[in-house]
Amino acid sequence: MSSDPKLSAAALSPEEIARRVAREIPDRSVVNLGIGIPTQVANHVALGREVMFMAENGILGSGPRPAPGEEDKDLINASREPVTAVPGASVFGHADAFAMIRGGHVDIAVLGALQVSAAGDLANWTVPGAGKGGIGGAMDLAVGAREVYAIMTHLMKDGGLKLLEECTYPLTARGVVKKLFTDIAFIEFGPEGPLLREAAPGLTPDDIQRVSAPKLILPGPVGTYAAEG
Amino acid sequence: MSSDPKLSAAALSPEEIARRVAREIPDRSVVNLGIGIPTQVANHVALGREVMFMAENGILGSGPRPAPGEEDKDLINASREPVTAVPGASVFGHADAFAMIRGGHVDIAVLGALQVSAAGDLANWTVPGAGKGGIGGAMDLAVGAREVYAIMTHLMKDGGLKLLEECTYPLTARGVVKKLFTDIAFIEFGPEGPLLREAAPGLTPDDIQRVSAPKLILPGPVGTYAAEG
Amino acid sequence: MPPEKTPTQGKVYPGSPEAVADIPDGAVILLGGFGGVGVPENLLVAMADHPARELTVVTNHAGFGERGLAVLLRQGKVRKLICSYAFHRSAFVFREIYMAGKIELEQIPQGTMAERMRAAGAGIPAFYTPTGAGTQAAESKEIRTIGGRETLLEYALGGDFAIIKAHRADHLGNLVYRGTAANFNPVMATAARITIAEVEEIVMPGEIAPEGVHTPSVYVDRVVRGEDLELRSET
């Protein structure tokens, strides 16, 4: 988090963000988790919720990381981590995996973000001129999943804004972010624009607005943004 | 065959045509057989030729009809006849079957014809105004298979021509017929037009030309059209 | 339209009537089966007892004989039939009501029909295909020459409900087909908002190996064990 001590003090840790996101996922959803913090979300979805995790490299029903020494060389997720297969899992190739994604059969894609715009545009695959990253499956997931949850720190390390009127980085998709989870706020995107739903403990809506370029709508009382509900 | 006694006497039977067509199929081909005489072709492909038969309802490697009482209710060909599966067969759904066909992975489609034109246009799915037949998989097979063999009687029952300058029935596909097997001749289609390759025993090229609308090219000596080579 | 939310467990329905109970008037139904094989016979019987009318049915052919789809046709419940093969000599019920002007028909090439549903399931709104170029199937279609070959623009074809047949399901809705009984069933499962699968047996999750699943559970909303597995309508 930025050099602003008030924001830094209030900010949720990556693990806390992952736990908050996990709470947001409805029971019985089919969920794709992107690389990074999104992958951690799986660790916090309680048993019995019937959430199914799918990965674009061809698995529906991936389960927890196997114990050391019990990895299957042929079973990984899209982050290249070893996984297990839950009872009732299925595996398939890339063409079928992306047919599933593009066809709207995945309920939620949880994706890391570099920037998000007022209209819910997502930029998450590269930084201009950096010669870093790649498109991967992000563009397909962003347009294909029925809902996109984005996760990012609210500010750049140098204090620069990431929730912008318009993204300045190359876009992944336009108008797709439904819910944004930063380290200090939970923001939802409606037809009118970004709605501030929750702020980290101790922060006011003004604190969040100060580090957000678009005007944040306050649809009602702003809740407390925390790992546990 | 028509009322012309000379042609009628020379004409091959459907079984003889099927045997002739079977001889034409190269070893190791993947072949789709249409309804009617084409289906009989399978009976005359000798063992050891490594020919694989596929059907658009989702089987590659269909084998002979099972013995009575040994039919599998879930195993038929596109003509709705019970079949067996040879060792090494595979089964799949319609989308995959037609991907295989349209994608050029089937070497030969043997299709019944109602009319064939000088340019190799095929009409084989309906007769105008008759309210009969249907498109089925014919249009896909005609454009998708690497080669189309057509089978038809040379003349209509009333003596009308079926090898025409232009088809008068609704087309199945344009310019796709590579080889035409009638009851009295084997005709191949090159860039220049129809080439008369073989005439039934006792018939001259003139006899075949007389009942064919397009000018038949004689690329060399005309062979004898017969079940056995 | 996005698929309706359905539990990933508890997909097993007590019977065919319950599985089709909410199909409304005017629904677009994708009906699996080919040549009497892989036909959801018991779901068709339930549809005959179900009041929904003005249906659009997408299926390979216009029914055989007097049973199965022919019952719905005879009942006047089908407003439009989309199929690849309409006038089989055994499709006399269809022929009769078609000749009487009581049903609309759209006949399309079988591979194009399969691919249009595959497109609907895969989020591909339209594609070009050489099938049907230069024929009646090209009428009113946009034509484009690609790589020197004439092709037609075809649009995705989705449905409100898929009524399909599989051999085996688990409680999550994973499906396995047998022999040539897959036919249109797997592609239809992907192309409807709600997919209802009649099966011959239901097993526990995990009994079907991940590599052995033909239709992943995400495509299946309801599973019912067929009440009478000997039924054969030849639809």
Add this chain to the structure above:
Amino acid sequence: MPPEKTPTQGKVYPGSPEAVADIPDGAVILLGGFGGVGVPENLLVAMADHPARELTVVTNHAGFGERGLAVLLRQGKVRKLICSYAFHRSAFVFREIYMAGKIELEQIPQGTMAERMRAAGAGIPAFYTPTGAGTQAAESKEIRTIGGRETLLEYALGGDFAIIKAHRADHLGNLVYRGTAANFNPVMATAARITIAEVEEIVMPGEIAPEGVHTPSVYVDRVVRGEDLELRSET
């Protein structure tokens, strides 16, 4: 271009070098694998010893570390890379030669890459997809709004050779994959003129049930049992 004629039996080759021996300069190669899983490791080793240059390689990412695809890149054999993810921090060999201007790069969305190969294999010359609309991926693409949604026209992407990995093959070339090791391999098998499959075991025809075949034999031209099944290039 139609696939070359290949025997339906005798597809088993004695070794990886023989299986790739006729790949010419300038060939377009579809290379299977994702994240180090389902990679045809032994065929890649054979390619490193094979003289073909000026290759175009289509594969998910630009290699990891120094082995596998990275060897071919280092050898200067690859003229152009088509992939979905170029600049992974482990793809330092690619980055180096790319920054030196020694290789052409086309980076495309992963799902579009898979679908373009599926189209090539399925005889679909082009299709529309919403993926990439409004992004850099839309540059120089034809744009069309279908059903109110902006889409891009994407063309089929085929290859001369597919170099893929499967778990098991029979002598006819039927393939079975394990776990997530299928990835790009099955779709690439359909999209090349010649498909060469490295496998871990080869069985007799009939040992794989018809319902258990993942890639039907018609798509596979050559089968080779991997010489060293422990190889891991992480390509």
